[in-house]
Amino acid sequence: MAAPAPILRMTGIGKQFPGVRALDGVDFRLMPGEVHALMGENGAGKSTLIKVLTGVYGIDAGEIELAGEKVAFSGPLAAQRAGISTVYQEVNLCANLSVAENIFIGREPRRLGRIHWKEMRRRAAALLAGLDLDIDVSAPLSAYSLAVQQMVAIARAVDVEARVLILDEPTSSLDADEVAQLFRVMRRLKEQGIAILFVSHFLDQIYEIADRMTILRNGALVGEYHISELSQVELVAKMIGREIVELERLEGKPPAPSGGPLIEAEGLGRPGAIEPFSLTIREGEVTGLAGLLGSGRTELARLLFGADHAGSGSLRIKGAPASLRTPRAAIAHGVAFCSENRRAEGLIPDLSVRENLVLAMQARRGWTRPIPRRTQDELVAKYVEALGIRPADPEIPIRNLSGGNQQKVLLARWLILEPRLLILDEPTRGIDVGAKAEIQRLVAELSDGGMAVLYVSAELEEVLRLSHKVEVLRDRRLVAELPNDEALTTDALMEAIAKGGRS
Amino acid sequence: MSALLRHRLVWPAAVLAGLLLVNVIFTDGFLSVQIRDGHLYGSLIDILRFGAPLILVALGMTLVIATGGIDLSVGSVVAISGALACLQISGLGDQGSVGGVLAAVAVALALSLALGVWNGLLVSAIGIQPIIATLILMVAGRGLAQLITDGQIITVNSAPYKLIGGGYWLTLPFGIIIVAAVLTLTAFLTRRLALGLLIEAVGGNAEASRLAGIRSRGVLIMVYTFAGLCAGIAGLMISSNVSSADGNNAGLWIELDAILAVVIGGTSLSGGRFSLAGTVLGALIIQTLTTTIYSIGVPPETTLLFKALVVTIVCLLQSQAFRAKVFRRRAAPPAGRPAAEEKKVGVPA
Incomplete structure (x- = not known):
């Protein structure tokens, strides 16, 4: 491809947040008709660069040129008018409005000054049909899965005559078919x-779709590369700035667990969420939970944590019957649950990193027994160090952290409780390779220390690498339990998921 | 942390200072505080004394608002509490008996507590939206107060009761001492103990708090109960000050002043972070404003309009977006600097 004039050019971009230097002298260019991957670890400044580009934040230094003209957008709407549309990592739509309303919000087709509903629905349906999506556009968005919501967000972004389309981790909640469709x-x-700026943590996807990439590290530019210039290993090394040994360190099957049964679920189920299942988790055992999106993975995990009421069945913890009617009761029994939906079910955005980290422990102690400030500071310092949480200032609001660092704080919230069973629902979703390896290594260490882990993940390699046994879910039913021996491969696992039986 | 806190309170403090300055200009000897008959006298003392009930109600309101709720019923609780206490005292053989007054106060406060629990149960156990749940008691409570007073104004003549809202202790008006005690207690419960963290967590993200193991139902009942108690004490103060109970007018619209004080103090109506010091400043601003209206001689028929204007200005000054717009355009360095700093702090990631 001969180098055409870039549609977008950013030079010397700098952005400072209180306590964080988010971007420092970053250059970036985007050609028309290319898919350009923006790569970097969590907190490297990818999201900030995107938000600076679309006018969510002002810039402290540098300039932005769109099609040769210097621009400074006052907000996402202004950027959209100029032809830069964005689909964010987490779906930013109104769940209570209909699909069609979400697509056309702010630019509804009008007739005689009033909204032309019929035309709106017709155009929305046509637009989605172009994306091979056949759904009822007058139904509220909340009626559809996260994946469909994501497609609706993309449909909305595409429809506004975009010259530049920014996709910030659009694939993190999609399954393989949906990714192919995207x-x-x-x-x-x-x-x-159309020039597409694409952010994803799935390296395979980058290599499948992208033409070029720009790598950021700690808010600074590492370089701009053709996709064919750089192997995956080189890419990861450039992202994390050191040789990758972490990924190799977990090779080999984990040792078999030795402990007795910790949790025994007998016919546990909840109508409409998951059919009755029986499951035993031993001490020190990592149990993987595999299945497609919507197969009931999260629902099963929530039952074991008491986040939802079980409609049937019983539960024994260490042999004694237990009723987990609330998360509080589950925590008292030593069960911890790290939700996949960290924005809605994990973070208290306004509170500081420290307060978010000690929250569950404080809740368990009750409000009359505050955790001494020194103990808090020690705990926080320990986990900020151990998990590599950045920035390392525990007093800034957690909403100022990047997604992966927020996830580490939430993980630390549960680790300080020293639970007997730790349920991790997609703990590595949307976080970078380095942090992913750290979290996987942590899980292995914890289980070696006797902690049972229920590991829910859409990435089969990850499930296979960590688990002692894998539970397979299909259509909200637990269909198989597979010991993780030599015979179990990702292919075998996929077959079990697809066929719903033993391979 | 302390730097941030200072930052948040800069604007309410500036507004209060400005209002006081206006008074200094219009009123001779406004700042002078004298000791007369062993009691402190002066305009500043009056502001504190007359502002005491509002500060109390606003303190309770702060915690409720921090959980993301609101309590509209405090005005009615003020009326009920005063009415019940006065009814009992008026029935005493000897209205000056300390025991009888204490019993009356205890019964009135117990009922206020119970009404707070009622609100808390409606909100947390039944799950009614706070504004609706407390609207029930706001309307029904007025009726209850009138029922207690039988539609009349009950007057009492009791020296011990008069002490609460109109008396002095250790040269200070007793009301100020009560406020100081309640403020200290609240600060202790929320900041020294962990109640504040749990309240802010529930207000910041209720579902995440539940999943973190916080008994949010208990927290909600507690804050509404506390708001009820604060309103009850304020009701005693107000009725004691005038030695009478008026079921119709006691505490009328005080809930709106209290909400305003909380908001001026920098606590967001959507819940989460709260500031007790900010609320006290907010309540003092409102009380000083009332005093100012009288002292600079605003015609009575325009007082409400005047108040509304000042409140609008205060709210605009508090708005980061507004300050950024106005001050940046003028490019006045002394005013523009703090506005720009404030803006950075508020940037979400």
């Missing part, structure tokens, strides 16, 4: 000359 759409858009 890539088809992306290629079509590319042919139309």
Whole structure:
């Protein structure tokens, strides 16, 4: 490809947050008709660069040129008018509005000054049909899965005559088919000359779809590369700035667990969420939970934590019957649950990193027994250090942290309780390779120390690498329990998920 | 942390200072505080004394608002508490008996507590939206107060009761001492103990708090009960000051002043972070404003309009977006600097 004039050029971009230097002299360019991957660890400044570009934040230094003209957008709307549309990592739509309303919000088709509802629904349906999505556009968005919501967000972004389309981790909640579908759409858009800025933590996806990439590290530019110039290993090394040994360190099957049964679920179920299942988790055992999106993975985990009421069945913890009617009761029994939906079910955005970290422990102690400030500071310092939480200032609000660092804080919230069973629901979703390896190593260490872990993940390699046994879910039913021996491969696991039986 | 806190309170403090300055200009000897008959006298003392009930109600309101709720019923609780106490005292053989007054006070406060629990149960156990749940008691409570007073104004003549809202102790008006005690207790419970953290967590993200093991139902009942108690004490103060109970007008619209004080003090109506010091400043601003209206001789028929204007200005000054716009445009360095700093702090990631 001969180098055409870039549609977008950012030079010397600098951005400072209180206590954090988010971007420092970053250059970035985007050609028409290319898919350009923006790579970097969590906290490297990817999201900040995108938000600076779309006018969510002002810039402290540098300038932005769109099609040769210097621009400074006052907000996402202004950026959108100029042809830069964004789909964020977490779906930013109104769940209570209909699909069609979400697509056309702010620019509804009008007739005689009033909204032309019929036209709106027709155009929304046509637009989604272009993305191979056949859904009822007048139904509220909340009626659909996260994946469908994501597609709706993309449909909305595409429809506004975009010259630049920014996709910030659009694939993190999609399954393989949906990703393929998204890539088809992306290629079509590319042919139309739209420049696509793509952020994803899935390296395979980057290599499948992207033409070029720009790598950031700690808010600074590492370099701009053609996708063919750089192997995956080189890419990861450039992202984390050191040789990757962490990923190799976990090779080999984990040792078999020795402890007795910790949790025994007998016919536990909840109508409409998951059919009755029986499951035993031993001490020191990592149990993987595999299945497609919507197969009931999260629902099963929530029952074991008492986040939802079980409609049937019983539960024994260490042989004694236990009723987990609330999360509080589960915590008292030594069960901890790290939710996949960290924004809605994990973070208290306004509170500081320290307060978020000690929250569960304080809740367990009750409000009359405050954790002494010195103990808090020690705990926080220990886990900030151990998990590599950045920035290391525990007093800034947690909303100022990047997604992966927020996830580490939430993980630390549960680790300080020293639970007997730790339920991790997609703990590595949307976080970078380095942190992912850290979390996986942590899980292995914890289980060696006798802690039982229920590990829910859509990435089969990850489940296989960590688990002693894998529970397979399909259509809200627990269909198989597979010991993780030599015979179990990702292919075998996929077959079990697909066929719903033993391979 | 302390730097941030200082930052948040800069604007309410500036507004209060400005209002006091206006008074200094219009009123001779406004700042002078004298000791007469062993009691402290002066305009500043009056502001504190007359502002005491509002500060109390606003303190309770702060915690409720921090959980993301609101309590509209405090005005009615003020009326009920005063009415019940006065009814009992008026029935005493000897209205000056300390024991009888204490019993009356205890019964009135117990009922206020119970009404707070009622609100808390409606909100947390039944799950009614706070504004609706407390609206029930706001309306029904007025009726209850009138029922207690039989639609009349009950007057009492009791020296011990008069002490609460109109008396002095250790040269200070007794009301100020009560406020100081309640403020200290609240600060202790929320900041020294962990209640504040749990309240802010529930207000910041209720579902995440539940999953972290916080018994949010208990926290909610507690804050509404506390708001009820504060309103009850304020009701005793107000009725004691005038030695009478008026079921119709006691504490009328005080809930709105209290909400305003909380908001001026920098606590967001959507819940989460709260500031007790900010609330006290907010309540003092409102009370000083009332005093100012009288002292600079605003015609009575325009007082409400005047008050509304000042409150609008205060709210605009508090708004980061507004300050950023106005001050940046003028590019006045002394005013523009703090506005810009404040803006950075508020940037979400």
